[in-house]
Amino acid sequence: GENVEQHPSTLSVQEGDSAVIKCTYSDSASNYFPWYKQELGKGPQLIIDIRSNVGEKKDQRIAVTLNKTAKHFSLHITETQPEDSAVYFCAFSSGGSNYKLTFGKGTLLTVNP
Amino acid sequence: ETGVTQTPRHLVMGMTNKKSLKCEQHLGHNAMYWYKQSAKKPLELMFVYNFKEQTENNSVPSRFSPECPNSSHLFLHLHTLQPEDSALYLCASSQETWQDSNQPQHFGDGTRLSIL
Numbered sequence: 001g002e003n004v005e006q007h008p009s010t011l012s013v014q015e016g017d018s019a020v021i022k023c024t025y026s027d028s029a030s031n032y033f034p035w036y037k038q039e040l041g042k043g044p045q046l047i048i049d050i051r052s053n054v055g056e057k058k059d060q061r062i063a064v065t066l067n068k069t070a071k072h073f074s075l076h077i078t079e080t081q082p083e084d085s086a087v088y089f090c091a092f093s094s095g096g097s098n099y100k101l102t103f104g105k106g107t108l109l110t111v112n113p
Numbered sequence: 114e115t116g117v118t119q120t121p122r123h124l125v126m127g128m129t130n131k132k133s134l135k136c137e138q139h140l141g142h143n144a145m146y147w148y149k150q151s152a153k154k155p156l157e158l159m160f161v162y163n164f165k166e167q168t169e170n171n172s173v174p175s176r177f178s179p180e181c182p183n184s185s186h187l188f189l190h191l192h193t194l195q196p197e198d199s200a201l202y203l204c205a206s207s208q209e210t211w212q213d214s215n216q217p218q219h220f221g222d223g224t225r226l227s228i229l
Contacts, residue, residue: 004155031214031215032214032215034215034217034218036220041222042222043117043119043203043220043221043222043223044156044203044220045220046217046218046219049217051214051215089155089156091156093215098210098214098215098216099144099161099163099207099210099215099216099218100158100161100169101156101158101218102155103155103156104155105153105154105155106155
């Protein structure tokens with residue numbers, strides 16, 4: 001089946017630094033790539049998504065880049081704050097479906113004050 | 114108020130019990146999903162409903178039985194569960210599954226299920 005490799009599994013940064021999480025996917029037909037943030041005791045929250053017709057998307061301190069040729073996409077968080085601490089999941093649309101998502105295993109981000 | 118509400122938040126049950134998980138969405142969406150989230154494993158899609166019709170059953174054991182009476186409500190009926198079924202069960206919704214492009218999925222906070 002489809003799979004996605006997400007790295008790193010844990011990431012610790014100092015407040016104000018940048019954080020980058022990378023995912024590599026397997027389905028060349030994928031055209032939708034969302035990122036979710038999950039805080040302790042909460043469900044995943046969509047923070048940004050990108051479609052295959054663009055290479056980069058930004059929303060304030062968060063950006064996602066997509067390289068369809070290499071089949072990888074990355075989440076970039078700048079000027080990190082302690083409230084950014086959470087588990088981040090990448091996902092991609094799989095199986096030629098427009099609703100089936102394959103998720104990565106997650107990255108635990110810790111922002112130290 | 115969150116757009117997707119799940120109850121109960123926590124559930125402990127024995128292997129012979131029967132219980133149900135409930136999900137309600139207030140986003141005007143027409144597609145609803147059940148996912149299973151286990152420790153150190155990716156989210157696993159279980160079921161998908163679009164306009165009350167089941168469109169996906171991801172080889173889920175029959176001890177899990179979904180029900181979607183309308184586009185706003187989704188249930189997961191549980192019976193004769195196994196210890197390995199202990200997990201966080203997440204509900205999500207999206208606009209619908211028929212559109213040409215993926216519609217964002219919005220998740221509830223889940224039900225933490227423990228099987229004794």
